[in-house]
Amino acid sequence: MSGKFRVSARTRTAIAVCSAAGLACAVLTALPASAADDSLVAQYRTSASGATADQSEPWLKVTNTGSTTVPLNRVTVRYYFKADGPNTNYRFACSWAVKGCSNVTGTFGTLAHPTANADRYLEIGFTSGAGSLGPGQSTGDLQLRFYRADWQNLTQSDDYSFSGSQPAYADWTKVTVQANGSVVWGTAPAGNDPTTPTDPPTDPPTPGNPNAPTLFDDFSYSSSSDAAVAQHGWTVKSGQGGPGVPGATWSPSDVTFVGDGAGGNKVLNLKLTTDGTASGTRETEIQTTDRKFKNGTYAARVKFNDTPTGGPDGDHVNQTFFTFTPLKAPMDPDYGEQDFEYLPNGGWGETQNIMYETSWETYNPDPWNAVNAHGQQYASYDGWHDLQITVDNSNITYYIDGQQVAQHGEPYLPETPQWIDFNHWLIDLSGQTSNTSRSYNEQVDYVYFVKDQVLTPAQVKSTVSGLRTAGTAFKDTVPAS
Numbered sequence: 001m002s003g004k005f006r007v008s009a010r011t012r013t014a015i016a017v018c019s020a021a022g023l024a025c026a027v028l029t030a031l032p033a034s035a036a037d038d039s040l041v042a043q044y045r046t047s048a049s050g051a052t053a054d055q056s057e058p059w060l061k062v063t064n065t066g067s068t069t070v071p072l073n074r075v076t077v078r079y080y081f082k083a084d085g086p087n088t089n090y091r092f093a094c095s096w097a098v099k100g101c102s103n104v105t106g107t108f109g110t111l112a113h114p115t116a117n118a119d120r121y122l123e124i125g126f127t128s129g130a131g132s133l134g135p136g137q138s139t140g141d142l143q144l145r146f147y148r149a150d151w152q153n154l155t156q157s158d159d160y161s162f163s164g165s166q167p168a169y170a171d172w173t174k175v176t177v178q179a180n181g182s183v184v185w186g187t188a189p190a191g192n193d194p195t196t197p198t199d200p201p202t203d204p205p206t207p208g209n210p211n212a213p214t215l216f217d218d219f220s221y222s223s224s225s226d227a228a229v230a231q232h233g234w235t236v237k238s239g240q241g242g243p244g245v246p247g248a249t250w251s252p253s254d255v256t257f258v259g260d261g262a263g264g265n266k267v268l269n270l271k272l273t274t275d276g277t278a279s280g281t282r283e284t285e286i287q288t289t290d291r292k293f294k295n296g297t298y299a300a301r302v303k304f305n306d307t308p309t310g311g312p313d314g315d316h317v318n319q320t321f322f323t324f325t326p327l328k329a330p331m332d333p334d335y336g337e338q339d340f341e342y343l344p345n346g347g348w349g350e351t352q353n354i355m356y357e358t359s360w361e362t363y364n365p366d367p368w369n370a371v372n373a374h375g376q377q378y379a380s381y382d383g384w385h386d387l388q389i390t391v392d393n394s395n396i397t398y399y400i401d402g403q404q405v406a407q408h409g410e411p412y413l414p415e416t417p418q419w420i421d422f423n424h425w426l427i428d429l430s431g432q433t434s435n436t437s438r439s440y441n442e443q444v445d446y447v448y449f450v451k452d453q454v455l456t457p458a459q460v461k462s463t464v465s466g467l468r469t470a471g472t473a474f475k476d477t478v479p480a481s
Contacts, residue, residue, distance in 0.1 A: 040177045046166055058161065069134045080192075083119055090122075098140025105407040106124055113189075127375075161175050217447050233289045237286070267444060275437045294417050295452050305442065314345050354377070357406040386461070
């Protein structure tokens with residue numbers, strides 16, 4: 001990201017079952033064959049049992065009671081509640097999950113037919129990284145939570161899916177479980193079965209339009225001072241200032257364009273150098289000059305490096321690809337950011353390789369208050385990787401090498417146009433204290449953006465291949481904001 005301390009997200013959300021007291025169960029006959037074979041049961045408990053609370057904490061488990069294996073990425077769970085007011089916004093977070101919080105998503109929706117105790121829902125989903133449930137297997141704990149965006153206490157005693165007398169897991173029919181879009185467990189508030197259109201219909205963008213506004217750059221420049229860099233809409237950062245170590249310098253001369261080592265095209269190289277001191281640290285950043293990117297598909301092929309080119313290892317370096325809007329004031333509601341941040345040596349309290357996908361609503365730098373949601377993977381990403389972010393009116397979705405790794409909905413969707421940015425910087429000086437100079441490299445093969453279209457990773461790969469086959473080194477038809 002552009003560089004703020006990562007605060008681990010806490011979350012708790014709910015999953016459910018069929019046959020709510022006092023209401024008829026939804027008819028579950030004539031389901032598609034794939035859904036008819038699925039038998040899933042939801043259990044619920046809460047660790048926040050008060051009528052009012054600073055956050056609602058539905059903890060959930062989903063168990064496969066059938067005889068076939070169920071991929072979790074086609075399972076969703078809805079927890080229904082009544083908003084505290086028509087303009088009240090909520091945020092979702094995951095405190096802990098057996099399947100990994102990075103593999104759990106949470107989005108809010110509005111019911112088409114409000115009832116006395118429900119006009120909203122929280123829908124829990126799973127990425128492909130959550131795997132599948134074999135017969136008899138459970139997701140284990142999903143310790144979720146949601147809270148008001150204005151940080152005020154919320155009332156939950158009037159929420160359809162809430163129970164303050166459920167301190168231990170038990171079957172719960174006031175949440176619904178859907179497989180492939182069909183209800184297989186639980187009862188929704190009257191008139192709001194998830195198999196019927198409960199949300200205002202929207203026409204999804206048609207992907208693959210060759211005339212759609214597009215940015216593509218394969219970074220075929222001679223140096224950071226090449227006039228074409230600025231002419232093509234890039235600004236190379238210089239001087240001092242955040243993020244990172246106070247007193248470090250942003251070095252344009254360390255932004256270079258080199259051969260990819262395979263006899264092909266040039267790649268952008270962002271070099272970070274440090275000797276363990278602020279004055280001896282040089283960082284790099286390149287950013288679009290115009291803020292004109294919002295909904296659409298963002299993609300880049302990036303090479304991360306776990307180790308320096310020489311000298312001791314261990315520095316808390318941050319290697320990034322992100323989009324953002326500037327913060328004009330603390331808790332600025334127009335601020336937004338979507339990040340890929342790779343920490344090959346840890347940092348922010350982590351001690352191992354970690355990748356973050358973070359969606360920001362806003363923040364206060366002092367005292368620190370972060371409003372964000374994130375996914376994370378503990379793994380080495382040394383080498384080349386395809387990174388992709390899609391943004392529409394419902395979700396921000398992150399992909400690595402064609403696999404979805406995180407997804408975030410409101411309130412994290414961007415409100416205003418953004419920049420596209422790559423930077424390589426040092427979080428702090430505590431990772432390695434040696435005074436021996438060492439350098440780390442982050443490389444970028446290309447960057448691609450298409451406006452107002454949500455493309456699959458396969459479509460991005462095909463489109464970029466087509467641009468290169470046509471000999472296109474640079475293209476920018478995205479209109480100014």
